[in-house]
Amino acid sequence: VSIEIELAPKIKEGRALAVLVPLLLLNLTLLSVQVRDPAGTLLFRKWVLLAEAPIFNAASSASKTTLNLWRDYIWLHGAREENRRLQESLRQLAGQATELKQLQQENLRLRSLVTLGETIPYTTTGAHVVGRTPNYMANVLYVDRGSADGVGLDAPVLSGSGVIGRVVLVWRHNAQVQLITNPDASIGVLLDRTRTPGVLKGTGDPSLDLGYISSSEQVEVGDVVMSSGLDGIFPKGLMVGKVVESRKGSSIFRIIRVEPFADLMHIEEVSILRRETIRPPSSEDSFELKPKGSGNNDGSQ
Amino acid sequence: MKYLFLAISSFLAIIAQMIAGSNFFLFNFLDLSLILIAYWAVYRSRIQALFVGSITGLLLDAVLGWPLGYNGFGKTLAAFVIGLVARRFNISEVWMRFALIVSASCLSSLSIYVLFGLMQRSYSNIFLGASLMQALITGAAGTILFAALDSYISAQAHKANQP
Numbered sequence: 352v353s354i355e356i357e358l359a360p361k362i363k364e365g366r367a368l369a370v371l372v373p374l375l376l377l378n379l380t381l382l383s384v385q386v387r388d389p390a391g392t393l394l395f396r397k398w399v400l401l402a403e404a405p406i407f408n409a410a411s412s413a414s415k416t417t418l419n420l421w422r423d424y425i426w427l428h429g430a431r432e433e434n435r436r437l438q439e440s441l442r443q444l445a446g447q448a449t450e451l452k453q454l455q456q457e458n459l460r461l462r463s464l465v466t467l468g469e470t471i472p473y474t475t476t477g478a479h480v481v482g483r484t485p486n487y488m489a490n491v492l493y494v495d496r497g498s499a500d501g502v503g504l505d506a507p508v509l510s511g512s513g514v515i516g517r518v519v520l521v522w523r524h525n526a527q528v529q530l531i532t533n534p535d536a537s538i539g540v541l542l543d544r545t546r547t548p549g550v551l552k553g554t555g556d557p558s559l560d561l562g563y564i565s566s567s568e569q570v571e572v573g574d575v576v577m578s579s580g581l582d583g584i585f586p587k588g589l590m591v592g593k594v595v596e597s598r599k600g601s602s603i604f605r606i607i608r609v610e611p612f613a614d615l616m617h618i619e620e621v622s623i624l625r626r627e628t629i630r631p632p633s634s635e636d637s638f639e640l641k642p643k644g645s646g647n648n649d650g651s652q
Numbered sequence: 653m654k655y656l657f658l659a660i661s662s663f664l665a666i667i668a669q670m671i672a673g674s675n676f677f678l679f680n681f682l683d684l685s686l687i688l689i690a691y692w693a694v695y696r697s698r699i700q701a702l703f704v705g706s707i708t709g710l711l712l713d714a715v716l717g718w719p720l721g722y723n724g725f726g727k728t729l730a731a732f733v734i735g736l737v738a739r740r741f742n743i744s745e746v747w748m749r750f751a752l753i754v755s756a757s758c759l760s761s762l763s764i765y766v767l768f769g770l771m772q773r774s775y776s777n778i779f780l781g782a783s784l785m786q787a788l789i790t791g792a793a794g795t796i797l798f799a800a801l802d803s804y805i806s807a808q809a810h811k812a813n814q815p
Contacts, residue, residue: 367702381720389772
């Protein structure tokens, strides 16, 4: 006896399309109100402006002709004034830069006098990795510590070998960690050997892009990369990775690829730095450093 | 109530996939949510399948930490295509079902890939390769699950017909 399997009832094409189109539009609208372009503008706003542009152009071109001379005169007058102010502020900034350089050199000299390691003790919270998304898709993982354990937003997350990422979502007993390989992640770093600062960006791949390093800098494969503390999230001196590729690019910056020290594919336990123990870098840091092991750390770093 | 059930089933599929993926590497490439969508489109209602696709996709975006909408768009589109093909062609053949699920999975990934470009988001170079592998594994798993489901339904029908 042959038995027919009952499949879904037949529905008119138009009805399915009438549901499909609003759903697709809903998803697109959702995306466009969340995603920003590299300049930081919401794509939704960009698209709206794009649609409005022809109307604006037509309206403005009508009044443009009559107002052009007068407006150009005002604009040029303003430009001269602005130019004068900019030159003044440039002179001031140049003076400040020289002063800053001197302070840095003084800081380096003072640092060399103080026999302390670069590592600063912080209070840490240990956490287990309880979930992860496939690396090629999202580069995020979930840990079993949350706000109840003192975990805060943007808290740096480390493994034994280096920086892993930062907390981007916190629940009471869980947190979502954005890995440094995530395309949306970036860290202020410096090269340990040359002390050259740069910005490390995730690419979605296992290795990271180190940007804003001038082509004239000598960067070699194997150079160690550590956090600079300048991003206000990761404290200075945390090990991040090492250079695996360094070559001159077509722009003024070198093309540098960095491999993280931490094995992001096989993390099981992590340490989360508590926000209250992280200070932004200041010129007085060299005098506030505490020796390893002292202080109020309940975990270890 | 019906839509609450849709949301719960989508949520459970994602949780099951995450747990399996954490323990067995290959399960990272199994798209349980797409199988759920295909089930809904083939055995239940095409319209409901569209909602399942959208809800599942949005939940998946939330879990992945992506801006909401990438998977929502892709999975809704996949649900529509599966429903459309199931209506127009005879999909009782095993190979046909396999091809349908693989194609829907590829279409879903491709739409996400296009949206990445449209939204100026960078993506991993291995995304497309991994998506193809995901499509094949999901196709195989979906075909096996549907065959088992058909056998179960046939057996139940036999029982009911026996005096």
